[in-house]
Amino acid sequence: ETGVTQTPRHLVMGMTNKKSLKCEQHLGHNAMYWYKQSAKKPLELMFVYSLEERVENNSVPSRFSPECPNSSHLFLHLHTLQPEDSALYLCASSQDNRGNYGYTFGSGTRLTVV
Amino acid sequence: GQQLNQSPQSMFIQEGEDVSMNCTSSSIFNTWLWYKQDPGEGPVLLIALYKAGELTSNGRLTAQFGITRKDSFLNISASIPSDVGIYFCAGSPASGTYKYIFGTGTRLKVLA
Numbered sequence: 001e002t003g004v005t006q007t008p009r010h011l012v013m014g015m016t017n018k019k020s021l022k023c024e025q026h027l028g029h030n031a032m033y034w035y036k037q038s039a040k041k042p043l044e045l046m047f048v049y050s051l052e053e054r055v056e057n058n059s060v061p062s063r064f065s066p067e068c069p070n071s072s073h074l075f076l077h078l079h080t081l082q083p084e085d086s087a088l089y090l091c092a093s094s095q096d097n098r099g100n101y102g103y104t105f106g107s108g109t110r111l112t113v114v
Numbered sequence: 115g116q117q118l119n120q121s122p123q124s125m126f127i128q129e130g131e132d133v134s135m136n137c138t139s140s141s142i143f144n145t146w147l148w149y150k151q152d153p154g155e156g157p158v159l160l161i162a163l164y165k166a167g168e169l170t171s172n173g174r175l176t177a178q179f180g181i182t183r184k185d186s187f188l189n190i191s192a193s194i195p196s197d198v199g200i201y202f203c204a205g206s207p208a209s210g211t212y213k214y215i216f217g218t219g220t221r222l223k224v225l226a
Contacts, residue, residue, distance in 0.1 A: 004156070042118070043157075043202070043216040056213070090156050100164075102147045102204075103214070105156030 003027065006091050006106035013081065014114055021076040021109045023091030029104070031097040032074040034066060037088040037108070049074060050097035081113045120203055120217030128225050133190040135220040137203035145206040146186040147214065148177050152199045160201075161188070183208070193224050 004025045013019050025032060034046040048056035049068040063085075065077040074091055088110050092103035120137045127133055137146070145164055149157035161172050163179035163186060170177055174191045186205070190197055200219040207215065 006156075040218065042218050043204075045213055048213075092156075100145065100206075102159045102162050104159070105149075107154070107156045110154075 004091055004093055004104050004106035006089075006109050008109055009107065010110045010112075012112045012114060013078070015081060015083070017081075018077070018079040020078065021089055021091075021111075023074040023076075023106055025072055025074075025091075025093040025104070027093055027104060029093035029095050030071055031094045032068060032071075033092040033094075033103065034064075034074065034076050035090040035092060035105075037090055043090070047076075048097060055097060078111075081111075083113050086111055086113045118203060118205060118215050118217040120220055122220055123218070124221040124223070126223045126225060127193055129193060129195060131193055133193055133197070133222060134187065135201060135222075136185060136187045137205070137217050138185040139205060139215075140184070142183040142208040143186075143205035144183075144208045145214075146177070146179050147204040147206075148175075148186070148188050149202040149204065150199050151202065151219070157202055190222075193222075195224050195226055198222060198224050 007022045031050045033048050036044045045058050046060045047066040052068045063080050067075040088108045090108045091106040094103050118137050147162050148160045151157040161170050161177040166183045167181050168179040176189045178187045200221050202219045203217040204214040
């Protein structure tokens with residue numbers, strides 16, 4: 001596979017559930033990102049990892065917990081979410097954490113919290 | 115915080131027409147990016163701009179980095195139905211942060 005792959009594509013979870021989103025990039029990039037996309041709002045940066053080290057945590061609630069075991073994989077662990085957390089969660093990667101050549105995005109995980 | 119104003123928010127056009135959209139900021143940017151997002155997919159990079167005044171084309175798409183470094187424009191010539199989607203601008207502020215700020219998007223609908 002090439003590019004950035006996200007799984008699952010769709011996820012419905014209850015407020016007491018624990019689930020994880022997975023992202024994998026096959027581009028040899030060194031930085032990975034989690035973004036939240038809500039209707040009629042700009043993309044919101046959540047987390048940035050550069051060479052597996054978290055370099056940004058953009059005031060995200062602790063019910064979202066990222067994990068980057070290596071430069072190709074990124075996870076977002078979810079627990080006790082709220083209905084307002086329903087959104088499209090996008091993973092992206094870039095050659096470095098300056099993103100000078102732009103980001104490559106995955107197709108996203110459509111999350112619905114019920 | 116910094117914001118990008120993207121306009122128009124949405125537009126309906128006839129197939130074959132040219133389309134223009136823009137992004138403006140109150141602060142100076144070092145890089146401008148233009149993305150397109152199809153329904154159910156992530157944004158795909160269309161054009162990247164790195165220098166004030168730069169004009170770059172990608173097929174029927176042309177984007178410009180404004181001379182003031184506070185704005186950018188995207189033009190689509192001779193639109194076709196597959197141009198439908200949401201177009202986002204993103205800018206990297208000159209303040210040194212690597213974070214990109216995204217616009218709210220322009221939703222384009224092309225009438226055949």
